[in-house]
Amino acid sequence: MSATHTDAGEPGFRITGWHVLAAVCAFFAVVIAVDASFTVMALRTFPGQVSVTPYEDGLLYNQRIAQEEAQAKLGWRAAAEVAPGLVVLTVQDAAGRPLRGLTVTGRLERPATESGRRTPRFIETAPGRYEGATSAIEGAWDLTAEAVDAAGRRFVAERRLTWR
Structure with missing residues (x-):
């Protein structure tokens, strides 16, 4: 005969659905916070503007192509x-x-x-x-x-x- 011992009176820690929900929400909160901080740092260091006059540069594009063709000749x-x-x-x-x-x-x-x-x-x-x-x-x-x-x-x- 074998004896089994159960502690029915002491429940211990159990992972419930609320724990899983809190862990998933915390994970995504950390990911979103890191992404937001990297985005802010990237925009502060380079705003994305390559030219001060992009419209005028576009109008001069055909002239640049003609100059490059003349240079190739x-x-x-x-x-x-x-x-x-x-x-x-x-x-x-x-x-x-x-x-x-x-x-x-x-x-x-x-x-x-x-x-x-x-x-x-x-x-x-x-x-x-x-x-x-x-x-x-x-x-x-x-x-x-x-x-x-x-x-x-x-x-x-x-x-x-x-x-x-």
């Missing part, structure tokens, strides 16, 4: 590199010859923000080689360089540069 090529305190731009024609006498302007911007924009002044230091002085900068920067020859032909090059 030129066959010019540009290479950009970095040196301490310098941006070096090398421009060649379709045959690989250096292009001399260009007026080169440029703009350096951070990839994620417009703060800290710089405009180096480019000077031709050798045939087809143009150097623009920058102050001591570090990290990744986007270069937009525009070269114009004496005939008014325009070439735009965009490159991502990294200083270490």
Whole structure:
């Protein structure tokens, strides 16, 4: 014969439907609170506005396409590199010859923000080689360089540069 012991007088803790409901509600409340805080932080750091004049940019889109087609017909090529305190731009024609006498302007911007924009002044230091002085900068920067020859032909090059 075996003896069994039951404590009918002491009920102990039991999980009821109310406990499960409270746990599920608490879980979703935490998820919603975290999502809301991440959304607020994201909107504060980047409001989503890429351009101050999006409508005008859209109107100029066809002009940009025409400029890119004209640039492709030129066959010019540009290479950009970095040196301490310098941006070096090398421009060649379709045959690989250096292009001399260009007026080169440029703009350096951070990839994620417009703060800290710089405009180096480019000077031709050798045939087809143009150097623009920058102050001591570090990290990744986007270069937009525009070269114009004496005939008014325009070439735009965009490159991502990294200083270490």
